[in-house]
């Protein structure tokens with residue numbers, strides 16, 4: 001018997017390391033939204049684990065997907081605020097889109113278009129995959145896209161805009177965004193509305209003379225979302241974040257004539 005020549009085995013390419021917060025050892029649990037739709041938007045990643053070499057990465061709060069029930073409730077509240085145009089004229093812009101959960105939810109409304117801006121390249125890549133999967137389900141009513149960029153440098157598209165923020169960054173980035181958007185919407189009162197969920201930097205908007213607050217209050221999670229978020233947040237080894245049955249939210253309108 002001739003021995004079979006052993007070909008040197010080619011080393012398997014190393015699996016890319018998961019971001020801290022996305023591994024089972026970090027307490028990772030999939031949210032029911034992902035289990036239902038086969039997408040990947042779960043996980044809690046602290047801001048310190050989202051450094052990507054950009055000067056604004058020190059202002060990142062964390063990655064966490066919005067509770068679907070909160071998203072739907074704040075949109076109901078926004079529609080009661082008498083937007084300046086029909087929803088199909090508005091572009092929805094998620095500033096700090098993460099893995100895209102809010103984008104997927106927004107695309108179920110007939111917006112003119114749905115745009116996400118995400119700074120971290122890995123999250124942006126996951127979000128793009130989610131958008132592709134979502135399109136294949138036929139659920140979206142609006143075209144969607146994800147831009148991997150700093151939200152502070154994103155120039156809003158023409159026409160009415162609905163900006164969405166789920167506590168993505170600290171005050172310095174929010175201030176820069178408001179300055180840029182104020183220039184873009186100068187002389188166009190009512191054309192920009194802003195939904196702010198978990199509104200930690202509310203004071204920045206309060207101090208801006210061009211924005212008028214239309215709503216401020218607690219938006220409750222559904223029972224299913226309370227249970228899901230409680231399970232996820234209490235499984236975190238560092239127990240850094242607490243789950244509440246609501247989110248502090250506000251809605252602003254650009255009113256400067």
Ligand SMILES: C[S@@+](CC[C@H](N)C(=O)[O-])C[C@H]1O[C@@H](n2cnc3c(N)ncnc32)[C@H](O)[C@@H]1O
Pocket residue numbers: 050056059060061062063064065066094095096097098099100101102117118119120123149150151152165166167168169173
């Ligand atoms: C709390 S998560 C919100 C995710 C998503 N909007 C949602 O509701 O499901 C905040 C996200 O904002 C991103 N972010 C923070 N600073 C940013 C910046 N300057 N530009 C773009 N994205 C940023 C973070 O990387 C993180 O993914």
